[in-house]
Amino acid sequence: MMRPGARQYVVSRPLYSEDSFAEEHEKIYRHRKTIFEHFRQYFTCDAKRAKNACLSLLPIIGWMKIYRIKEWLFSDIVSGVSTGLVAVLQGLAYCLLASLPPWYGLFSAFFPVVIYFFLGTSRHISVGPFPVLCLMIGSVVTRLVPDEGPPANITGFEGLTRDEQRVLVACSVTFLTGIMQLTMGVLQVGFAVMYLSDTLVSGFTTAAAIHILVSQLKFVLGLTVPGISGPLSIIHTLVIIFGKIPSSNVCDIVISLVIIVVVFIVKELNDRFKSKLPVPIPIEVIMTVIVCGISYAFDFRKRFGVDVVGHIPKGYESPMPPNLHIFQEAGVEAFPMAIVGFAVAFSVAKVYSVKHDYIIDGNQELIAFGVSNIFGAAFKSFVASTALSRSAVQESTGGKTQVAGLLSALIVMVVTLAVGFLLDPLPKSVLGAIVIVNLKGMLMQVGQIPYLWRRDKPDCVVWLGTCIASILLGLDLGLAAGLGIELISVVLRTQFPRCSLLANIKGTDLYKDRKDYINIYEPEGVKIFRIPSPLFFANIEFFRNKLVEAIGFNPLRVLRKRNKALRMIRKLLKKGDLQWTSKGFLNTSCGPIKETEDEDNTDDLDLPIDFKDLPVQIDWNADLPANIIVPRVDIHSLVLDFAAVSFLDISALKGLKTTLRELIRVDVEVFIVACDTYILEKLYGCCFFDNEVQPSTFYLTLHDAMLHILEKHPESTEKNLGNDRIRTTVTVPNPGGGVRSRERNVCVTTSIYTVSVIFSSAHY
Amino acid sequence: MMRPGARQYVVSRPLYSEDSFAEEHEKIYRHRKTIFEHFRQYFTCDAKRAKNACLSLLPIIGWMKIYRIKEWLFSDIVSGVSTGLVAVLQGLAYCLLASLPPWYGLFSAFFPVVIYFFLGTSRHISVGPFPVLCLMIGSVVTRLVPDEGPPANITGFEGLTRDEQRVLVACSVTFLTGIMQLTMGVLQVGFAVMYLSDTLVSGFTTAAAIHILVSQLKFVLGLTVPGISGPLSIIHTLVIIFGKIPSSNVCDIVISLVIIVVVFIVKELNDRFKSKLPVPIPIEVIMTVIVCGISYAFDFRKRFGVDVVGHIPKGYESPMPPNLHIFQEAGVEAFPMAIVGFAVAFSVAKVYSVKHDYIIDGNQELIAFGVSNIFGAAFKSFVASTALSRSAVQESTGGKTQVAGLLSALIVMVVTLAVGFLLDPLPKSVLGAIVIVNLKGMLMQVGQIPYLWRRDKPDCVVWLGTCIASILLGLDLGLAAGLGIELISVVLRTQFPRCSLLANIKGTDLYKDRKDYINIYEPEGVKIFRIPSPLFFANIEFFRNKLVEAIGFNPLRVLRKRNKALRMIRKLLKKGDLQWTSKGFLNTSCGPIKETEDEDNTDDLDLPIDFKDLPVQIDWNADLPANIIVPRVDIHSLVLDFAAVSFLDISALKGLKTTLRELIRVDVEVFIVACDTYILEKLYGCCFFDNEVQPSTFYLTLHDAMLHILEKHPESTEKNLGNDRIRTTVTVPNPGGGVRSRERNVCVTTSIYTVSVIFSSAHY
Secondary structure, eight states, X not given: OOOTTTOEEEEEEEOXXXXXXXXXXXXXXXXXXXXXXXXXXXXXXXXXXXXXXXXXXXXXXXHHHTXXXXXXXXXXXXXXXXXXXXXXXXXXXXXXXXXXXXXHHHHHTTHHHHHHHHHOOOSSOOEEOOHHHHHHHHHHHHHHSOSSSOOOOXXXXXXXXXXXXXXXXXXXXXXXXXXXXXXXXXXXXXXXXXXXXXXXXXXXXXXXXXXXXXXXXXXXXXXXXXXXXXXXXXXXXXXXXXXXXXXXXXXXXXXXXXXXXXXHHHHHHHHHTTTTOSSOOOHHHXXXXXXXXXXXXXXXXXXXXXXXXXXXXXSOOOOOOOOHHHHHHHHXXXXXXXXXXXXXXXXXXXXXXXXXXXXXXXXXXXXXXXXXXXXXXXXXXXXXXXXXXXXXXXXXXXXXXXXXXHXXXXXXXXXXXXXXXXXXXXXXXXXXXXXXXXXXXXXXXXXXXXXXXXXXXXXXHHHHHHHHHHHHHOHHHXXXXXXXXXXXXXXXHHHSOOOEEEEEETTSXXXXXXXXXXXXXXXXXXEEEEOOSOBOTTTHHHXXXXXXXXXXXXXXXXXXXXXXXXXXXXXXXXHTSEEEETTEEEEOSSSOXXXXXXXXXXXXXXXXXXXXXXXXXXXXXXXXXXGOOOOOOOOSEEEEEOTTOOOBOHHHHXXXXXHHHHHHHTTOEEEEESOOHHHHHHHHHTTOXXXXXXXXXXXXXXXXXXXXXXXXXXXXXXXXXXXXXXXXXXXXXXXXXXXXXXXXXXXXXXXXXXHHHHHHHXXX | OOOXXXXXXXXXXXXXXXXXXXXXSOBOOOOOOOHHHHHXXXXXXXXHHHHHHHHHHOHHHHHHHTOXXXXXXHHHHHHHHHHHHHHXXXXXXXXXXXXXXXXXXXXXXXXXXXHHHHHOOOSSOOEEOOHHHHHHHHHHHHHHSOSSSOOOOXXXXXXXXXXXXXXXXXXXHHHHHHHHHHHHHHXXXXXXXXXXXXXXXXXXXXXXXXXXXHHHHHHHHTOOOXXXXXXXXXXXXXXXXXXXXXXXXXXXXXXXXXHHHHHHHHHHHHHHTTTTOSSOOOHHHXXXXXXXXXXXXXXXXXXXXXXXXXXXXXXXXXXXXXXXXXXHHHHHHHHHHHHXXXXXXXXXXXXXXXXXXXXXXXXXXXXXXXXXXXXXXXXXXXXXXXXXXXXXXXXXXXXXXXHHHHHHHHHHHHIIIIIGGGXXXXXHHHHHHHHHHTTHHHHGGGGHHHHHHHHOXXXXXXXXXXXXXXXXXXXXXXXXXXXXXXXXXXXXXXXXXXXXXXXXXXXXXXXEETTTBSSEEOOTTEEEEEOOSOBOTTTHHHHHHHHHHHHTSOHHHXXXXXXXXXXXXXXXXHHTSEEEETTEEEEOSSSOOOOOOOOXXXXXXXXXXXXXXXXXXXXXXXXXXXXXXXXXOOOSEEEEEOTTOOOBOHHHHHHXXXXXXXXXXXXXXXXXXXXXXXXXXXXXXXXXXXXXXXXXXXXXXXXXXXXXXXHHOTHHHHHHHHHHHHHGGGOSOOTXXXXXXXXXXXXXXXXXXXXXXXXXXXXX
């Protein structure tokens, strides 16, 4: 029995190369599915799969089953009412960004929400208008139906007022966006959301928060600023706002500041006394009601010139088909809207799903938003995504499921159908202020920058790059730029791998960076080179350079020099200036032999060295006849540690093969160890091996390869062996128990080779 | 001494965790350079560095020193003359694509070449006009100075003829492109060329060849086709050409076919009899001269309506400053031109540098092209890159260095200054035919598709994607798309890693996929999970899912169930329905205990399990009191093999930590083995460890961790031990020599544990 506390690592087994291991241990043949079989399996249908598919298409079934009425319903009602009021206010506010009459924003806060209730997988996002999308719609709308001058030449515009034309444009674009999202969802392209890493999402949502902040500034300051979109629009908007600051409305600023301060403080209190309060105080709703009342009582609009919401017509309008001509005109603009709308919603949903620990499904979200937008567009609502601030309201007021969303839609419906007139006197600055104060959480993500910088610089660069690009270029281009930076960061992490030369930790089968430890052992003539990353197009050149640096010579150069030398020796032998005697080459010419300029084709210098028609093989490291000098090659074996090479691409394969061949041609034996099974299979499949590069160079572990090398080149260790033999007498550990400190240290100082020696002699 | 042929792997050493190894083997402190030190070193200047910098800025010094006059000069002269003639013809042809008067193409084939001679690192590319760039210039030119209607409102256009305005536009764009290239070169952004993998370059150059082929069709067919650029331009051009085919010129077609056939055959012969011919037959030149003579003699232009080169004015024009207003107008278009120009030249240069084995430097190439374009623009030449076909001529006619390029420029100069009139009767179809026949090599790259598909599917997708995108979208957008596909392919290779469960190969310290081998041993209660790729944002979720699948339970779910059960037991104990006796829990209530709906906050379900205020710790795998059921956890230890994990990003770090914590909270001990030193350092630096996740879970090798686990949980092996103990008697290998086949097989069938046992008992 093994003694507790002995803690010894003792192994005796045959030495294995990949070949000998495969010979001894039969591998089970496993049938690998082909691409077609995967496809067939994917499209196979049975009852269970069909049921699952239905369940995943209607996530409401899943969460309705676990709905805890007692605990959740009250929270959902409170949240739904608060969110509904915010949704009403935001609907009105954002609609102005889209250059449309305000009440269409109420439609956008109703129709898509109802559909999402059934199809969406996120329980906390508040579906509806999103300011950046509204800005994007606004740019299409004003392009096709400008404020001044005639509208674009589009069939279907005849007989419509300017506002009707604009609504037609907005709805058609929304319809197109919905179709794109639905298509992506059905094609299961949602897996691409894996690329939206936490870092990217954090940078992107921070930038989005800044965009929203800027878009609300004009309401808070009581200014009129035209909607601008496209790259650098945020700068232009800020320039306009700062230019107009002297004309800002003091009453609006006061209202906004009061609301921001009060809401902020009450929210902090809500957070602090979370456990003691039965439900968070719905401060936004309270403030809205109060300010609305005061505004009505003191007639803010007339007395202080405050911009208020104004008249809202009652009821819904009849549905309307989209315009195909507008599809053509605005197709290019609909795609980024589909992506940004989904990306924003998904990234917000992801934040909440992690916080509340449930699973959201990218494909189902795409389908949900696609259907929501298609359905909504028919009823004159425009592109729905989620507003970060409104989702924050829904979640922070205690919303547990989309029941809150549905209730918020009901509130919006009530406002549309009945009590819209009550909102007439509400100052727009109130809306702006509430939106801004809800951005706090998103804006606080800036605090991640120093955290990321200390921990992982590439991630920090991705965050900053995404955020800055999204702020400056707009969210669509910014997202693309962020994705690009993120993908490049992955490549960069492996582009400059820290290759190292390993050496044996004396007395063990372990190998570590030789620069890191003192008590290590490097057999002469052997180099162990560790590649700590996958090999592919971006780092194969780097790897080759590092390898040349590590072994101290360029194999191709050495090969060429040797072939040149050989050519010269042949020439001299032919001329008789050189003769072969039993003692070696004899220089028979009188003076020193002049190096003749080579006039031949240089192509065959890269071929393997060929000693035929020469009387003897030449020892390249000995002195050569006729003062010919070739660079010395000090190593006979090179071990490449492939343990961390997780994949190879074609460029790497070619580069690796070239390198191996060059090394083999200058008589360096190359061993590849700890290579992944699949990579080895791939090498066989790619005709990597030929009569020079052979599969017998593959060994199971580094130590196996080293033992093989030492057996083949006993001279490598002879120097060490002399010293170590004496020590072997003390290396038999204390038989009483664990080998402890002092004795063990002695054992540790023996070389690999002697470890083998001890056990060989002890047993056989 | 070790016996040759014994080939045994015998090791005895202490068992190491990372901690105990670090204790025993002191690490050398190595000062790592900070970013600032790297910067300082980079900008440090001494005599040697200054000299090297000068040499790299003037590559001509390097290759002039090794210039072998006897061998190379003749080849260079032949190549220079041939290339010069082709350059003259291409200059004239491509200039028409740029919508400029023909002779400006001759300037473009002269000025940039002279500068590149001094600054360029490629010895084989022929600098000068490139048809796709010419098309791109043409689109700017015709946008700002259209065929019909007034030119754009640009200061500096006053008093110029339409052709002069166009030349001004072309030169200004060229100047801007040059500045962009020079800036990129000085900022050392050339390292980005590493991203142009062989596969990408191959696909891209194939697409470029197809673009050129199409651009030459109209000359070969004798048609007039307007220059089109932008996405899908190739389709539009082909549609126009096919529409016009009935009106093509039979004489042009005959000339072209004859030239294509003759040149093709002679080039094949050149290739075949390469070794026998002193110099390849300059068939292009011969054919040009012959056809030019025939055309003059029989007056092709008048008799057959063949389109000929026509009048070329003599001499150069005075230099001209660029127009700043045009910089603003065409800035967005100059950038892709700078990139495409460089990318094409670099990719062609790379092909030849690999073929002829010398090094080209991306940054220096950028500087060379930047200066060439800035200088050229002043003398009314337009953007220079390289034409694939012309470079092919230069290389295949034997050009060894840029001396050939300089000579070609001299030929162009001679034509400009003196003998231009001789080219008057040359049919343009001759130019087109020669260009087309030289595309053969580039087009033959299509043959790589099946090769790549068989060997590496992602690479094949990159090739096809780049090629198709470059053909359809144009070379600028196509290159961007190709780069995107390539980057995504890198991420995709690691996004769905083939995680596997390992098991011990009996009698060894080796672990392999348990599905692959029959004779393997898995101790009970231990799972070994191998992660075969780096962990980062794109695969951390995948990894967690695979891990949950492999261990058979979701640790978070189990933790929550256990905490819920605990909460219920506490409640029952309080109520008195359950009592603790020496025999265990005793259910004292009469009926079965009803599961009460949980009304508390669910947040603390994720906390570690806390047994305080309970009389006993609960064994979760035993039957629980009161019919409470929690999922069974069958494993006590999990080993994660990190050997192939080459990096971790922040997302992966967070995900990994969450997973580890969840596992630890359900009493599964996690061991991470073979972790890279730098990753371990990073984990320390990122505060990965706390009082739950501890560094003592890291072990040096898989076998170390397994031995530790088996020591700690002897019950894991007891079942096996019974069988194996009997066998241990035969496992002492044959003392006479090598352990061969039959005996060894016996040894191999013992378990890990018994291997340790044999040696423990043998020695201590």
